[in-house]
Amino acid sequence: MIKCKTSKEIGGMGHSKKRKEDARFIQGKGNYVDDVKLPGMLYMDIVRSPYAYAKIKNIDASAALAIPGVVAVVTGKDLEKYGLHWMPTLMSDTQMVLPTDTVMYQAQEVAAVIATSRYLARDGKEAVMVDYEPMTPVMDPFKALDEDAPVLRSDQEGKSDNHIWHWEVGDKEKTENVFNNADVVVKQQMHIPRIHVASIETCGCVASYNKVENHLTMYMTTQAPHAIRTVIALVAGHVGLTEEKIRVISPDIGGGFGGKVPVYPGYVIAIAVSFLTGAPIKWIEDRSENLQADSFARDYHITAEMAGTKDGKIQATRFKVLADHGYTDASANPSKFPTGLFSIGTGSYDYGASYMEADAVYTNKPPGGVAYRCSFRVTEAVHAIERMTDMFAKKVGKDPAQLRMENFIKKEDFPWASPTGWSYDSGDYHAGLQKAMDAIGYHDLRKEQIEMRKEGKKFLGIGISTFTEVVGAGPAKDFDILGIKMFDSAEIRVHPTGKAIARFGTKSQGQGHETTYAQIIAEELGIPMENIQIEEGDTDTAPYGLGTYASRSTPTAGAAAAMAARKLRDKAKKIAAHLLEVSEQDLEWEPGKFFVKGAPEKAKTIQEIVFAAYTNHPEGMEGGFEATHYYDPPNLTFPSGAYICVAEVDAETCDIKVRRFVAIDDCGNIINPMIVQGQVHGGLTQGIAPAMYEELIYDESGNILNGTFMDYLVPTAVESPNWETGHTVTPAPHHPIGAKGVGESPTVGAPPAIVNAIVDAVAHLGIKHLEIPVTPFKLFKELQKVGYFKKNA
Amino acid sequence: MTKKITLKINGTEHTMEVEPRMLLVHAIRENVSLTGTHIGCDTSSCGACTILIDGKSAKSCTVLAVQAQGKEIATVEGLATAEGLHPIQEGFHLNHALHCGFCTPGMMMRAIELLEKNPNPTEEEIRWGISGNLCRCTGYNNIVKAIEWTSAKMQGKDLPSTEPEFV
Ligand code: FES
Numbered sequence: 001m002i003k004c005k006t007s008k009e010i011g012g013m014g015h016s017k018k019r020k021e022d023a024r025f026i027q028g029k030g031n032y033v034d035d036v037k038l039p040g041m042l043y044m045d046i047v048r049s050p051y052a053y054a055k056i057k058n059i060d061a062s063a064a065l066a067i068p069g070v071v072a073v074v075t076g077k078d079l080e081k082y083g084l085h086w087m088p089t090l091m092s093d094t095q096m097v098l099p100t101d102t103v104m105y106q107a108q109e110v111a112a113v114i115a116t117s118r119y120l121a122r123d124g125k126e127a128v129m130v131d132y133e134p135m136t137p138v139m140d141p142f143k144a145l146d147e148d149a150p151v152l153r154s155d156q157e158g159k160s161d162n163h164i165w166h167w168e169v170g171d172k173e174k175t176e177n178v179f180n181n182a183d184v185v186v187k188q189q190m191h192i193p194r195i196h197v198a199s200i201e202t203c204g205c206v207a208s209y210n211k212v213e214n215h216l217t218m219y220m221t222t223q224a225p226h227a228i229r230t231v232i233a234l235v236a237g238h239v240g241l242t243e244e245k246i247r248v249i250s251p252d253i254g255g256g257f258g259g260k261v262p263v264y265p266g267y268v269i270a271i272a273v274s275f276l277t278g279a280p281i282k283w284i285e286d287r288s289e290n291l292q293a294d295s296f297a298r299d300y301h302i303t304a305e306m307a308g309t310k311d312g313k314i315q316a317t318r319f320k321v322l323a324d325h326g327y328t329d330a331s332a333n334p335s336k337f338p339t340g341l342f343s344i345g346t347g348s349y350d351y352g353a354s355y356m357e358a359d360a361v362y363t364n365k366p367p368g369g370v371a372y373r374c375s376f377r378v379t380e381a382v383h384a385i386e387r388m389t390d391m392f393a394k395k396v397g398k399d400p401a402q403l404r405m406e407n408f409i410k411k412e413d414f415p416w417a418s419p420t421g422w423s424y425d426s427g428d429y430h431a432g433l434q435k436a437m438d439a440i441g442y443h444d445l446r447k448e449q450i451e452m453r454k455e456g457k458k459f460l461g462i463g464i465s466t467f468t469e470v471v472g473a474g475p476a477k478d479f480d481i482l483g484i485k486m487f488d489s490a491e492i493r494v495h496p497t498g499k500a501i502a503r504f505g506t507k508s509q510g511q512g513h514e515t516t517y518a519q520i521i522a523e524e525l526g527i528p529m530e531n532i533q534i535e536e537g538d539t540d541t542a543p544y545g546l547g548t549y550a551s552r553s554t555p556t557a558g559a560a561a562a563m564a565a566r567k568l569r570d571k572a573k574k575i576a577a578h579l580l581e582v583s584e585q586d587l588e589w590e591p592g593k594f595f596v597k598g599a600p601e602k603a604k605t606i607q608e609i610v611f612a613a614y615t616n617h618p619e620g621m622e623g624g625f626e627a628t629h630y631y632d633p634p635n636l637t638f639p640s641g642a643y644i645c646v647a648e649v650d651a652e653t654c655d656i657k658v659r660r661f662v663a664i665d666d667c668g669n670i671i672n673p674m675i676v677q678g679q680v681h682g683g684l685t686q687g688i689a690p691a692m693y694e695e696l697i698y699d700e701s702g703n704i705l706n707g708t709f710m711d712y713l714v715p716t717a718v719e720s721p722n723w724e725t726g727h728t729v730t731p732a733p734h735h736p737i738g739a740k741g742v743g744e745s746p747t748v749g750a751p752p753a754i755v756n757a758i759v760d761a762v763a764h765l766g767i768k769h770l771e772i773p774v775t776p777f778k779l780f781k782e783l784q785k786v787g788y789f790k791k792n793a
Numbered sequence: 794m795t796k797k798i799t800l801k802i803n804g805t806e807h808t809m810e811v812e813p814r815m816l817l818v819h820a821i822r823e824n825v826s827l828t829g830t831h832i833g834c835d836t837s838s839c840g841a842c843t844i845l846i847d848g849k850s851a852k853s854c855t856v857l858a859v860q861a862q863g864k865e866i867a868t869v870e871g872l873a874t875a876e877g878l879h880p881i882q883e884g885f886h887l888n889h890a891l892h893c894g895f896c897t898p899g900m901m902m903r904a905i906e907l908l909e910k911n912p913n914p915t916e917e918e919i920r921w922g923i924s925g926n927l928c929r930c931t932g933y934n935n936i937v938k939a940i941e942w943t944s945a946k947m948q949g950k951d952l953p954s955t956e957p958e959f960v
Pocket residue numbers: 831832833834835836837838839840841842843852853854855
């Protein structure tokens with residue numbers, strides 16, 4: 001049970017308050033970007049390339065322009081006149097807005113059609129004739145590095161290959177030494193495939209430029225409205241659109257998961273067209289466009305190794321990564337972290353040697369490298385370490401739970417310095433795993449597994465993942481995006497009657513900020529959360545912040561809310577002392593009021609104090625009751641979890657079923673248990689998705705084979721099992737409210753638990769590893785390879 | 794070439810000129826400005842656009858506006874009445890069955906028909922029953938719970954707890 005310091009009426013931390021934002025969503029009154037309708041608005045549709053790699057010989061728009069209602073067709077050559085045909089990516093690479101001569105991936109934007117209706121824009125799109133000269137694309141990231149591979153980015157001066165960058169961390173020599181002298185080494189090549197966040201709302205915008213005022217209002221699906229405003233100013237400043245003339249409004253967002261962090265060409269084209277025509281331009285992408293052209297996630301090829309003693313002590317890890325970035329590095333990472341926070345991959349275990357390296361390459365695939373509900377490449381890292389831990393346990397013949405228990409970093413050893421340079425803040429890994437094992441009945445399951453193997457109809461597997469996440473980017477000294485430090489902000493205004501509005505630089509996409517931020521402020525000030533209005537997503541009104549992704553909202557903006565509220569509480573104390581005619585030292589705080597020590601009847605409620613701030617404040621004190629805080633975290637936060645999956649494999653059909661899944665998370669102090677649990681449920685379904693269903697598949701010619709919802713398998717309620725969740729609470733010692741962030745932990749932690757369970761189910765048949773997504777067909781083929789069906793024929 | 798049609802949505806008639814190719818979802822969202830019905834795909838896979846046509850749930854991106862002439866259409870905007878929220882709306886809110894809210898209107902419209910046909914569905918029947926509607930946020934646990942709660946509510950039975958349960 002979570003102990004609450006505030007009453008249910010105040011509704012501070014720990015209360016499962018129902019969500020304030022629900023009212024509009026359940027009544028169809030949300031305001032998503034496609035709901036925005038402005039007078040004189042035109043619609044934009046985008047002509048896309050059928051080829052993965054081709055020269056554009058000619059674009060003939062005459063037939064399109066002949067359609068009544070088609071207003072304009074915009075090509076790269078048109079944008080080139082204004083220097084708007086290329087734009088920077090968040091990783092300081094460059095990306096085409098519209099191509100002038102070459103397309104680099106299938107579904108790349110080639111031209112934009114503007115018309116008076118959605119349907120006419122589509123008609124125009126069909127009528128634009130593009131003459132292509134197809135070339136052989138580079139689809140295999142390993143072959144991209146071959147000497148005779150065509151140099152894809154010949155636009156970059158002096159570029160002679162497809163290599164983007166090399167990265168490494170850890171002590172190479174020390175790690176090599178350990179490996180050379182180790183009793184046991186396990187090694188596995190694995191691919192974390194390309195997947196897509198596929199939020200149910202696709203991306204889109206309404207760009208509305210007012211010529212008279214030289215002012216742009218941009219309604220768009222963005223998780224980071226302030227950063228986007230700065231990026232727009234950087235791209236369009238030279239045509240007179242400077243930052244004070246830009247207002248970005250991020251209305252209700254239908255799910256983000258990382259896919260709504262980048263700037264897509266569609267947004268920029270819409271802005272350019274609105275700028276040129278003076279009309280508001282609406283662009284809403286189709287699902288297929290969304291899957292085929294928007295940022296992908298993952299696509300890491302990893303060679304993972306683990307070394308240890310024969311009695312099961314982990315001694316070292318070594319990871320080598322090849323990252324397929326598509327035709328440009330458009331990852332949404334902090335600038336100094338080309339592989340994101342991949343170096344968390346040493347895991348939850350106590351050992352001192354690790355070395356990781358990564359190389360990134362260009363291919364003819366869409367750009368991206370966004371997270372998929374994950375803090376910058378943590379999922380890839382966790383998959384590698386948790387698979388290796390299981391393989392190591394199998395190799396030394398130890399139960400995987402037992403081996404983890406013996407290798408965990410101990411509770412008393414935090415803060416713990418990882419061999420790749422992190423300082424883990426806190427954790428109690430033993431308690432988490434024990435709780436998960438008790439909840440699922442681990443030892444009984446092991447017995448049942450033996451029984452079922454004897455029976456031979458179905459094989460039972462039990463898979464564990466005990467992961468450590470790293471979220472809440474991040475400390476300004478290391479973390480920036482395009483040079484902008486990754487702090488976040490909160491501004492609280494309390495009105496004379498004691499009700500408040502608070503604004504933030506983050507942007508909820510379903511996480512429930514309108515409820516949880518209000519609870520944080522309620523906790524600190526004792527004002528009922530119902531009386532605190534939360535606003536985000538309008539750059540004209542909210543303080544600057546870097547937005548919501550990487551589970552950073554609670555660690556950064558949530559902390560900012562607490563800090564701003566504490567500034568107000570300090571002021572409240574001064575006012576209370578003045579009203580009660582005592583000194584500040586004589587006052588004590590209890591949620592909602594200050595009272596005189598030893599005389600609790602002498603008290604002033606927060607509402608009385610706030611009223612006095614406007615009507616009767618001490619001389620020399622500024623009036624009003626408002627505060628702003630920009631929070632620069634001293635460290636990241638390190639949530640952890642212990643997940644156990646029980647899977648059943650049908651011995652004949654290879655059908656795989658998740659029978660049970662227990663997830664014990666530790667995200668530090670909990671603001672709203674109901675919302676945390678909801679986040680975990682959702683994240684787990686986005687964990688089973690890549691583990692068993694999702695992968696973007698391309699053929700050798702660069703065609704995407706499953707670019708629609710007909711064949712890209714987002715789990716339904718049938719594939720998604722009933723999740724069982726719980727928690728341990730180890731507060732983040734350096735965080736004002738001890739919270740760590742949770743939205744992504746389950747997506748990070750679930751895939752290896754599921755794969756470990758499936759591998760465990762068939763391990764006795766000779767299977768050592770399975771690549772994700774583990775489908776029945778893939779499993780069938782692997783079992784065929786080890787001769788299983790022959791034996792059973 | 795356009796056609797004049799009258800759509801009866803949530804009890805109100807709306808007459809409009811539409812092209813025969815116009816999808817019902819666009820007529821509802823754009824011509825009638827009822828934007829609670831959403832669009833999440835172009836292959837009739839996601840269910841964000843689910844409405845009721847003559848009481849049956851239908852994906853309104855799969856129906857032409859002209860086909861809906863003369864039929865009774867119900868959308869999320871018509872669920873709440875002067876007496877308050879529809880039980881399914883209450884069920885979704887109290888059981889935290891929505892995060893971003895984008896799938897929610899379609900999910901609720903589908904659940905209404907499901908409960909009409911089968912007032913006491915099992916968990917498995919609910920899961921299969923909403924398998925034409927995708928939710929990317931919630932992991933479905935609480936949607937199932939919300940539909941179970943609504944089932945109890947609609948039949949005047951004891952209401953299950955809406956507090957989160959932990960292991
Ligand atoms: S919009 Fe996806 S099914 Fe209708």
